[in-house]
Amino acid sequence: MNFLQLQKKFPNEKSVVDYFVNMRYQGVPACLHCGSIAVYHREDKSHKVFQCMDCNNSFSIFKGTIFENSSTDLTKWMYAIHLFLNGKKGISGLQLMREIGVTYKTAWRMLKQIRLAMGDEDMKTYFETIVEIDETYVGGKPRKGNKGRNDNGDNTDSKNKRGRGTKKTPVVGVIDRDNKKVHAKVALPNKDGKKLTGKQLLSILNEVTKAGATVMTDEFRSYNILSSNGFIHLKVDHTKEFAVGATHTNNIESFWATLKRGVYGIYHSISVKYLQQYVNEFCFRYNNRKNGEMFDLLMVKTIR
Ligand SMILES: [Zn+2]
Structure with missing residues (x-):
């Protein structure tokens, strides 16, 4: 999918909601509280909110997904995912911040969430011969604290300078x-x-x-x-x-x-703590580089 196709597919937030309803509920959204399909879209409230007529609860269609707690416009999310999947080397928080007009903190958090969705691929069927x-x-x-040989409190590893x-x-x-x-x-x-x-x-x-x-x-x-x-x-x-x-x-x-x-x-x-998530990101992109449905696959994986 190229950028023009993306724009066509997601011209506004409503289109993202529709896409998601189709993917997650096969077009028939069900109440997350009682399972009833007597629900309607509360477009007055937020694009994400649906109302159940049976139990009277309202719920977010994105509950249990990486979009759940985000107030960022959904079209920005779609663009972020598009950029992230198509940049061969990934995209930095700073780049994303500039591209979609959010704060650095928001951009960083979005990338972290997308990266999580790229993880845990089931590889069992892949490797044969x-x-x-x-x-x-x-x-x-x-x-931290490794500012040079003489920084205080760090005099125990004089033998270990090379490392x-x-x-x-x-x-x-x-x-x-x-x-x-x-x-x-x-x-x-x-x-x-x-x-x-x-x-x-x-x-x-x-x-x-x-x-x-x-x-x-x-x-x-x-x-x-x-x-x-x-x-x-x-x-x-x-x-x-x-x-x-x-x-x-x-x-x-x-x-x-x-x-x-x-x-x-x-x-x-x-940092070492996050390295596996980055490795997963590169594996996902590499493994799906010829997959025309990479975007849709990632969207399925946004559901936790
Ligand atoms: Zn209900």
């Missing part, structure tokens, strides 16, 4: 070679900067694949666990070459490139 798995490290924000302010968080990604769907998870960093273990990698792989699949990795030793766990493990040694025949990890690496361009280019830095 050949997958690539790889890990990357995303730089978190330098921690200071450059703490990075591992993200593990699995991509299906055939349909190019990606699944990525933030892994908890190990103490003392130790590398990810085979068990950590295996548990993320097991979320989306079954034993018997062919798994392509680089030469990282922790992947050696795969062959003793029922996977056919093929690896390429990146210190020597980037592909051995069809054995390579180019697909997942190109996803990392997109993720990193977004993280550093648009969001600049992300």
Whole structure:
């Protein structure tokens, strides 16, 4: 959907309500209190409010969705979702603030809500025969209080200077070679900067694949666990070459490139606490990049 189509689809708030009633209630809105379908649209009150004639309660058609507690115009929401889904690297709160004319706080909150809707994709059906798995490290924000070597109260890690302010968080990604769907998870960093273990990698792989699949990795030793766990493990040694025949990890690496361009280019830095939500955002966009119904899919996912 391009911008003109979006404008046509949602010329006003009423059109968003109609769209939502069709999607959520198949055109027949039901009372959220008693289930009656004897309800009418209280257009005098707010576009969102419906009134039940049986139990006399009024209710918001958006109850239990990301729009529930927002007073922002619904057409602005639709435009925000459109921008968020179509910007390859995402969109920052500042950009959205300027685009739709809301405060920065509102823009930031809207993006957070849309990002939540992009999460928890059910990936179980995706990964069948050949997958690539790889890990990357995303730089978190330098921690508070880390202003320099001499800041007070921080004299205990003199041995750890190299790591200071450059703490990075591992993200593990699995991509299906055939349909190019990606699944990525933030892994908890190990103490003392130790590398990810085979068990950590295996548990993320097991979320989306079954034993018997062919798994392509680089030469990282922790992947050696795969062959003793029922996977056919093929690896390429990146210190020597980037592909051995069809054995390579180019697909997942190109996803990392997109993720990193977004993280550093648009969001600049992300705290570890929110990193998984951002990773979900990039997975959703990547997995639906050829899906003409991406917008509608996201709208379904706005219902909690
Ligand atoms: Zn009712």
